[in-house]
Amino acid sequence: QTLSPSQIRGRILSPDGTPLQGASVIIAGTKTGSTTDEEGRFSISVPNNRKVTLEVSSVGFATKTLNPGSQTDITITLEKSIAGLDDVVVIGYGTARKKDVTGSVATVSSKRLMDKPVVNLGQALENKVAGVQVISNGAGVPGSQPMVRIRGTNSINSNNEPLYVVDGVVGVGNPLSTLNPNDILSLDVLKDASATAIYGARGANGVIIITTKRGKSGKPQLDYNGSASLNVMQRHLYTMTSDQLMYTYMQAMANGNKYGTVNPGKDFRPTGSGTSFSEMPALFKQVPTGSYVIPLIGKDGKSYAPIYNTNWESLIFRPSVSTDQSLAIRGGNENAKYSMSLGYTDQNGLMKQSFFRRYTGRLTSDFKVSKWLNVSTSLSFIKSKQTNRDGDIPRSTAEVWSILPVKYPTDANQLIGNTYVGGRWGTNQDFNVGEQWFNVLYRRQENIGFNHIGQVTGSFTTTANITKDLTFKSDFSIDYNAYKQDSYSGQLYGSTGSASVNTQTNMYWQNENYFNYNKRIGTDHNLSAVLGLSWSQLRYQNNGASNSIFLSDFYGYSNLGAGAAVRPGVSSADGSSALNSYFGRINYSYKDKYLFTLTGREDGSSKFGSNNKYGFFPSAGVAWRVSQENFMKNVTALSNLKLRGSWGRTGNQEIGSYVTQSYISTANVVLGGTSFTGLYPSSVANNDLKWETTEQYDAGLEFGILHDRVNLSFDYYHKLTSNMLLQVPLPLSMTSGSVTQNYGKVQNAGFEFTLNTRNIETKNLSWTSTITATNNVNKVVQLGPTGAPIYAQTGAGNGTSALIIGQPIGSFFGLTRLGVFSTEETSLAARYGLKPGDLKFLDRNNDGKIDLLTDGDVMGNAFPHWLIGFNNSFTYKNFDVGVDIQIVQGVSKAFVHESAEDRQLVSGGLNSSLDAWRPDHQNTMVAQFRPGNGGAYYQSYPDTHMMYDASFIRGANAVIGYTIPDKSVQKWGLSRFRVYLSTQNFFLRTKAAGYDPEGSSLDKQFALVPNTDKYQYPVPTVFSFGVNTSF
């Protein structure tokens, strides 16, 4: 290719010689520029006289300026600048150089985000940014969407998720699970009010701005990234073996009358009237007397032993393989640029038939229509499918008797009492002390269902360069989400099958219009401003249908009409919400030393009461770049010192539509065998409802020494959320239970700390490390009108939580378990109507009664004190190595024992039950064995025995990559070829029980108390192999 005299091409490299993708080359003082491709190559048109200055910049490197002179092919090596002072950060309705920003903004490059194979953005973000907590939901469930908290939990009943802005589309639907991380160019996290106030009523939880990769000038470039991962179990749940179970059974029955009245029908010993061991040849085999460790004597006087010893965990969880592939083409010329990308993710869980599959596509185009007019479009489409019936299966691994088979063989001997069970699935009712629990494989077969998401997001943006300093931008964007949830519960013994299909469609549109003004006045004054207005609207429609009584499992959820329920379920709802906003921002800097930002946004929302439709959200930020001062010029060791401070108010409006209204709802009422429609009062009006407001102060320090080889960033923040959108619980004597009112206050305060160091920098070897540390202290300052605590999940078998003034959100609440009443404490136990061998709880008010709320107390918190990430990356010649360690300190987890430890002999059980009290083993936390379903009482409360210190250290990621040198791969038509091996979750140290210290079981996922494990889905250790190639 011959170059015209006005064209320059070149290559931009990092100090170690690797090409820099996405670096920007701009002709200084103009908007003309280009970005580099995967090979680091660019081409740019310059005036014929070539009297221009090129500004070359790239995230993480110091900006370099040069005069090309007569060169047409330039190789430029950029120096690393970890502080990234010249980096451009996205700040909402514009960009700014990092050094000019007064707010707290963190940028994560695509390279950092993708340093391990990830399925979703949440995983990619975990551990990367101080102040950001990524909370796993459903633990290892494939495709589960994590929760993200920026600087703590602000709100009790409103949403606490940050606002996601993807390529200018504000509040895009479910970006965490549907966005293909390979498409991301950069991600900016806006944390303090100076940064987020431009998003006004939606900014209180922080903002994450995502910029995706777009086309660029030059020949088309094809990138392919692919990986395959092996997932294996990391930890196990120890359940009772058959021997342990039969020991428990015999002990429990012997104690039965001590704790109630033994139901003789559940007693299989010769003393009981239940089916004897000798009458259950399907489960027990005759053995020589004395040959089995537990004397199981049948009614015939002979000895028996269980036939099976089934480990349900090993049958349902097994290693799985996941793959991820993405393909992208980007190219164009100065006037028209394009990009296309496709992605396919196939994530398979450790559980059988548990998966997440996602197809993504993205198209972008950018046109320079005329000298003053640019048009950009983007269109993305996503389809995903996720299994949704995985929730109660892990519990069955612990609760189903180990003495059962998966399926009984079909010979004539398969009898339980008079019942022939040959060919049937084993279920808990076969050993008839238990409840109707189905074994995991049976349940897996009979429970099918999927969540589907289809999403189309598109935008059309016009930019007019009105003058050199003034541009006007207008966009029209849509985000269409279609959700469908199918579910079928099959004909498990005795059931008739039930199916449901629920759909939801959301149609969001926005129109944003704003001016950007940038002006340098003289050499000292720099002014930039934004002024704009916007409209947006969300319309939703939900439809649901269900039916039951199917003649066969054949139909699944695919033909609801085939069911024969008396009244099949139907439901639908629709509605909308709208926002109308006016916003503006002024940035002013003096001599690049003193920086000021003022931001304001006026938001009007349909969601609020007729008396409070509009709210105003202001912020102000200042920064002082001390290192620019003359008196600092001699302090050569100090390369950067900046002090920042900001204040602002932002809002939260994430409640449903129409909550301010008073409704009269309909119910179906049966009278005389016919269903009629009845009306009833369902809610109380609140026309004064308004924004939840968060007021935030932030003080920051940025500090670099030794030519930025050591960089430190430190922030302290204090947030007070007031006028919360609280679902104030109301007396049920006078109301339907609650009303959303502006009540209550929550405070968050904390430190964020980021230390970047370049420890070794030589030609062949480099080592850089980053430590991020986050500390957040949350406190409920005020609640509803009575100030009464708000309790949740107070029943046994839960992780009870409480919102209490003075205590943080996420507080677990329960009794203190002191142990078990000993034989010396017989009279003390009798005070509570109990006996030695019964659980002993702290009677806080010493009134002789044990009551959860009266005697309970805060037992721990589901949010950690400290989050620490320690990330290292090394390069040695063509090798690259990364090691990420994650440390979480000061967090509790509720591991709910109730269903498998307190309730002995209601189900299979955990083998921790074997620590049960005996007269010769009194110092324990487990009550004496008793037949829970055989007529004995048991005590089960949310209590300290189920609380664990869930602090942990995790080997989050380790990767070793090798980039085959250019010359070798060029022969194959490649410009880049990297292979890597990586492992995630490769070690874990914690005191917590269960599969993983993070996450919750699917049915115990609560945004305010995220750490409750009642048999959660296991988290795998992952081993991956992948390639990154460019053609």
Added chain:
Amino acid sequence: CQKFLKETPTGQITSDYSFSSASEGAALVTGTYRSLALYTGGAGDYGNFLPCTVEYPTGKVYTTDAHPQFFKFQTNQVSGGTLSDYDNFWNNEYQGVRDCNLALSKIGGITDWTASQQSAAYGEVRTLRAFYYFMLVRYYGDLVMDTSVLASVAEAQQPRVSLKNIYDQVIIPDLEYAVNTSSLVDAPSGNGRITKLISRAILADVYLTCAGYPYQEVATAPAKNWCVDGLFAQTGYPVNTPSAKDFMLKAQTQLNALYGKYTLGTYSDLHTPSKINNTGEAIFQAQYLGGVNDMSGFVQCTLPTQSHIYQAGDEYGTDIPTLGYIASYNPADKRLQDRQMFFYSDTYAKKFDPNQGPADKFPQPYVYKYYDSLAIKNGGGTNLNYTFYRYADILLMLTEVNWALRQLGTAVSDNDITKGINAVRQRALLPDFLASDINLKSIMSERAYELILENKMLWDQRRTRMCLVDGVGSFAAIQSFFGHQPTGFSFAFSAMNLLCPISQNEIAVNAKCLQNFNFLPKQAGQ
């Protein structure tokens, strides 16, 4: 932009809507029935249903499944937070009250209706409101009084008022309106809707209750804080005061109006939907329809624990009469025979044994009156209604009222005293009583035999302050509530056991609501 931000809900009617058509009026009235069906609803744990909770405190009913925490009743450890026992009962009945208040505020605007139709609608809704309050007042004592649609959230917290006021200002005026003023039809209900005979049955029960405790004791000093201070001490039944006698006379009037309007069927009718749903001896019921709204969960409570006889799920065994209760039946009592009021064995459900062979022998008899065999053997929901009032109950009230009036010095014929109880005994193939055989023990015993597991005994214990002592072949004695210790209980009843604890949630969010004597959780500062 005001228009752009205006909210116009599409799926739900807002409270400023003006109801005027007959169909809207009918829907408002229908809505007031919705809480009746919740009466058999769950109470926060596996196998724990509200009717079980109403039986456990009597000491005559137990469970062989541990989930309902029966040991707390045995050891006097129940509190307002015991599972959802007291929350759900409170919430369900008050929901009914609020639904009635809404309908009452709108019926006047139904212009499609004639004055007579409006009057009938008022009678219907006021009867239901009285019934909801009657359930609450016997369970909890003093109550928050809520008789209108809440105007402002600021008024949501209200203190409890004396139970006497609840009777005098709501329950009795509502029912007397329905009986004496409204244009309700004076006939049995064929479709589950309120008729005047239903209003009369409830009113008779209300009068009878007011003739006893705690109304009569509270009336001696209405200003005292009886429930919060636990002042109850008075005993002796019938209560000999002019007021008690007046209530007995009023009850007699209503019971006489009901007498002969219904007929007793067979015991098998009691669990056969086609024979008992709004027909036969049923007077007033919670209405169910299998697969739409059914009480299958409660049906499972009365089946032997995990007995493999129920097709569609577990058998809970959480609502079982104690062995002492059953031993107190006369062995000659027909009700005791297999598959009359009890059943002693059953067949396996098809899912366990396709041939439905005989199940394991039960360790004791179980109550048969909720055994909807179609639902139990075929799976799916049950159509069986839950009966609040049936004719046998009315007959036994009639005997009690006439006996009590004679005790209080009113002339009553022997036949009026015995005709009710003997009709009930004749069906049980037991010999007739003479008027001289009638005493409180024989009346309460017959109520216990006939109305077993129908949630009557707790109210009987409370209004008479007397308890039956288990015996063999008959109850051994009737003794004062104070000091009575049921078999298997670790304590003797005292004044606190005449009430149940106020809902934990109400205490938490209603600062004006005080807890009953000796119960937890207490109000802050109480």
